[in-house]
Every structure is written in structure tokens, then in C-alpha cells.
Amino acid sequence: MxxxxxxxxxxxxxxxxxxxxKGRKLVTRAGPYxxxxxVRRRRQHHVTEAR
Structure with missing residues (x-):
């Protein structure tokens, strides 16, 4: 382990x-976890159409 x-x-x-x-955030690994x-937010790229 x-x-x-x-x-x-x-x-x-x-x-x-x-x-x-049990629903509580742990900063470091200690005991059961x-x-x-x-989840990282993805950047949204806006594509503009060429006219």
C-alpha cells in the first residue's frame, strides 16, 4: 500500500x-478517505465564421 x-x-x-x-473535504490523506x-472548467473557445 x-x-x-x-x-x-x-x-x-x-x-x-x-x-x-463523509462529505467533508480533506486537505491531506489521513485515516479513511x-x-x-x-473538475476543471474548460475554456470555451468561440469560433467565428469567416464571411
């Missing part, structure tokens, strides 16, 4: 996942 914990810590540091437990994806 140390390899899994290290991987989770790295993903959290990179902002790719977030941790929570759930892993969730961080």
Missing part, C-alpha cells in the same frame, strides 16, 4: 484528485 498512498499524495499535490470523507476527480 505505500506505493498507492504515494501515488494518491502525488495526484492530490498535482490537483488531479481531491480527498473527502474517498478519492474524487477534480
Amino acid at each position: 505505500p506505493a498507492v498512498h504515494a501515488a494518491v499524495d502525488q495526484l492530490v499535490d498535482e490537483g488531479l484528485v481531491r480527498l473527502s470523507w 474517498r478519492i474524487g476527480r477534480c
Whole structure:
């Protein structure tokens, strides 16, 4: 499990996942936790048609 914990810590540091437990956000991995994806808002590119 140390390899899994290290991987989770790295993903959290990179902002790719977030941790929570029973609906509460966790800043660091401690005790039981759930892993969730961080949802990043995508930039919307408006394409204008050439006339």
C-alpha cells in the first residue's frame, strides 16, 4: 500500500484528485478517505465564421 498512498499524495499535490470523507473535504490523506476527480472548467473557445 505505500506505493498507492504515494501515488494518491502525488495526484492530490498535482490537483488531479481531491480527498473527502463523509462529505467533508480533506486537505491531506489521513485515516479513511474517498478519492474524487477534480473538475476543471474548460475554456470555451468561440469560433467565428469567416464571411
